Amino acid sequence: MAEEHMPHAVHEALVAEARWWGNEHRIAVKAYEQEKTKRIAAEEKARRLSEENRELKALLRNYEADDHTNETPTEESGISHANGGTGDDDDDDVDDDSDDSNNMGVSNVAPRAKRKLSRAEAGRLGAQRKHERRRAREERARAGGEARHRNAGAAGGDVLPPAEPQAPKQMKNNKKNNK
Numbered sequence: 799m800a801e802e803h804m805p806h807a808v809h810e811a812l813v814a815e816a817r818w819w820g821n822e823h824r825i826a827v828k829a830y831e832q833e834k835t836k837r838i839a840a841e842e843k844a845r846r847l848s849e850e851n852r853e854l855k856a857l858l859r860n861y862e863a864d865d866h867t868n869e870t871p872t873e874e875s876g877i878s879h880a881n882g883g884t885g886d887d888d889d890d891d892v893d894d895d896s897d898d899s900n901n902m903g904v905s906n907v908a909p910r911a912k913r914k915l916s917r918a919e920a921g922r923l924g925a926q927r928k929h930e931r932r933r934a935r936e937e938r939a940r941a942g943g944e945a946r947h948r949n950a951g952a953a954g955g956d957v958l959p960p961a962e963p964q965a966p967k968q969m970k971n972n973k974k975n976n977k
Contacts, residue, residue: 861914 915923
């Protein structure tokens, strides 16, 4: 009687093994599809980044080519000598900000707000704005302290002297400051 049940047990074993291999196959297919989608997304991202990189490099080349033709105006004169300017700002009837094509005493360099700044100009301008903001902040603090001082006496409150501006603290162990 054991012989009659043997084929059924073998069949059950084969079915169980097929199920196991089916599950393994589904898991493997799912992992493969996930890897495929990740790879496709990575390739798309790399392609998009390389296109952007090419565009940025082209823009940089164009900017550098333009940067050599348009000399920046000097702070003193306001007009570039390299672009046909005379260097003197005494001519009041000539608009320095205009972009005339004849270059008769007028620079074709765009005003600072309209043209792209070089790194050095941007750095100088950023530092200048930083210092201006700091000075304005200190002025507001001084004015606020004086206003509090005046208003406190008028309102019948305690009169406090205006806060004195303090020098910035020197950082410890800073090699730049310890030269």
